Structure formats: C-alpha cells, structure tokens
Amino acid sequence: MNRCAWVTDEPLYLEYHDKEWGVPVYDDQVLFEMLCLEGAQAGLSWWTILKKRENYRIAFDQFDPEKIVRYTDEKIQTLLEFEGIIRNRLKVKSVVSNAKAFLKIQAEYGSFSNYIWEFVGHEPIVNEWKTIEEVPVSNELSDSMSKQLKKDGFKFVGPTICYSYMQAVGLINDHTLDCFRHPSNC
Structure with a gap:
C-alpha cells in the first residue's frame, strides 16, 4: 500500500495519515483543536505535536473554548510548567x-465550520501532486486565510500554518497521486 512520502512507519503517524489528514472536518471542536495544535507546531515538526496531542487535550480541557476563555494567569503558569x-x-x-476569537466567529457565523469552509467555497480542494516535492508550504489561499484570521484576532496563524491547517482538516487534500488515500485511488 503506497502512502505519501512524508509518512514514517510510526503507528501514530500511520494512523494520522490514514484516517485524519486530508479528511474534511466540520466539527467546531475538532477544527478549534487542530488550529491550536497547528499553532503549537510553529517551528517544530508535526511529529513532536502529534506525540503530545493527548497531553494537549488534557492540559487545555479537551479544547473547550468556553473553558479556555476563562483561564487565569495562574492557569497559564500551570500550563507553562x-x-x-x-x-x-x-x-x-x-x-x-x-x-476568544473562535467564540466570536461562532456567534457571527453560526459555527466556526461555516466560517472556515468559506475559504474554499465549502468544497475541498483536491490537488493532483505526483511527488511530495510539488506540494507547497503555502499559497494565495493560505495567505488570504492568514490575513483574515489575524484580522479576526487569531494568533499563530501565518500562511504556512494556515496551509498545514487546511491540509489537516481536509479543506485541501494533498495526498499524492500514488497514495492510497488520494480520492482517485479510493
């Protein structure tokens, strides 16, 4: 079975690639979690974050934004330790x-999903890359998303983070053509 060239033989990585990466996500809670995790990844490898994912869920109350907005300086210090x-x-x-920004968007758009999926016209973009080297780290769409998210109060949402986020939550499907997860092979 062929997979994208970036995937290692680590079981956690295999599961992430095979079951999550590139699969459209519409659940607000998952969309928020992935946005936070992609921000945490900035300057690091995704593998580093993936290994700590369960710890992040525990530390940040399962990424419940209603709880997170009430975090005090003491709670932040506890997290830093x-x-x-x-x-x-x-x-x-x-x-x-x-x-805070997420809850504001939910109130304005009815859901974060409605907001984030507007960037791709509510349809996943399916690319047809032959090799992993062809896959960009950002594009005009991620630039646009980054600018809007920053304008709406989000942090750690640069163009590269936004592109990675779009791949992670299925706004963009960047499985290479030889990968069994590319839609043409399913």
Whole structure:
C-alpha cells in the first residue's frame, strides 16, 4: 500500500495519515483543536505535536473554548510548567486568545465550520501532486486565510500554518497521486 512520502512507519503517524489528514472536518471542536495544535507546531515538526496531542487535550480541557476563555494567569503558569506540552508562553497564551476569537466567529457565523469552509467555497480542494516535492508550504489561499484570521484576532496563524491547517482538516487534500488515500485511488 503506497502512502505519501512524508509518512514514517510510526503507528501514530500511520494512523494520522490514514484516517485524519486530508479528511474534511466540520466539527467546531475538532477544527478549534487542530488550529491550536497547528499553532503549537510553529517551528517544530508535526511529529513532536502529534506525540503530545493527548497531553494537549488534557492540559487545555479537551479544547473547550468556553473553558479556555476563562483561564487565569495562574492557569497559564500551570500550563507553562506542564512538561507534556510545548511550554512556550506565546503559544500557550495564543490558545486563550484564539478561544476568544473562535467564540466570536461562532456567534457571527453560526459555527466556526461555516466560517472556515468559506475559504474554499465549502468544497475541498483536491490537488493532483505526483511527488511530495510539488506540494507547497503555502499559497494565495493560505495567505488570504492568514490575513483574515489575524484580522479576526487569531494568533499563530501565518500562511504556512494556515496551509498545514487546511491540509489537516481536509479543506485541501494533498495526498499524492500514488497514495492510497488520494480520492482517485479510493
């Protein structure tokens, strides 16, 4: 069975690639979690974050934005002392500010899903890359998403993070043509 060239033989990586990456997500809670995790990844490998994912869920109350917006300075300090996550003050605080922005978007659009899927016209973009080298790290769409998210109050949402996020939640399907997960092979 062929997979995208970036996938290692680590079971956690295999499961993520085979069952999550590129699959359209419409659940607000999952969309928020992935946005926070992609921000935590900035400057690091996705593998680093994937291994700590369960710790992040515990630390950040299962990524419940209603709880996160009430985090105090003491709670943030506790998070910064928790070795199970990336203990970067700006990244930890961004989860709180992102929760505030997220709830504002939910109120305005009815759901975060409605908001985020507008960037692709509510249809996943399916690319037809032959090799992993062809897959960009950002594009005009991720640039546009980044600008809008920043305007709406989100942090750690640069164009590269946004592109990675779009891949992770299925706004863009970048499985290579030889991968069994590419829609042409399903």
